[in-house]
Amino acid sequence: MWADLGLRFVLGGVIVSLFSLLGDLFQPKSFSGLFSAAPSVALATLGLTFLTHDRNYTSLEGRSMLVGAIALFVYTQLVTRLLMRRPCHSLTVACWALLLWFGTAFGIWFWVLQR
């Protein structure tokens, strides 16, 4: 188990860093922001999941990832609007808005996926 987690940590760290560096390379900021929502964690996780579990397991993770991405859409909408309209620090806004991500993701999970 520890070897598996260690591999996930390294692989996830490398892929996330690569996408982040790609994002930093490009201008304007709205274009580099695309890489902030890159499937970096998903690539590392699903790549390993394909090796360790059957394909239906991976398919279920993909379905849940779709729900998580909807929550991410709602989250980034809130963060963008608050940063444009309020004199707030981006870290404060981004961290508090995580509550909205959790609410949306688990709300959809409860009303749609669990049934």
Next chain:
Amino acid sequence: MIIHVSLGALKQMRWKELALRFGLGGAITAAAGIIAMKFGPVIGGLFLAFPAILPASLTLVEKHEVQKKAQKGLCGSRRGRQAAAADAAGAILGSIGLAVFGFIVWQFAPNYATWLVLGSATVVWATVAFCLWLIRRQVLLARPIKPRH
């Protein structure tokens, strides 16, 4: 708003910032694995789209803009927030591409090879995100400029 490569941003990067992104990315990937092991793939899969890196990225974007303005003796807090907002606006479009990525994995993982599913899903993510960015850019350019009073 032409896309161009800016090597200056890499020069501004500190090793500490790179280590932070590596650590956060690794931690959320490991955490997603633990959550999936403990609660199953339905809950674990939600965290494949968790915005773990975004708070750090937006903070770094804001900080770099503030530093750039400070070097010229200006206060850059408003510019920093605007840059972070622009970055987050890009992430809105990326999240739509991410949803399509998840959909492709959900539908095609049971029947096709790993490399084909993940590879094509990544290409589709990039294509969808880029096309949405182009559409948004055209919409913004077509808007009439409001006169300032």
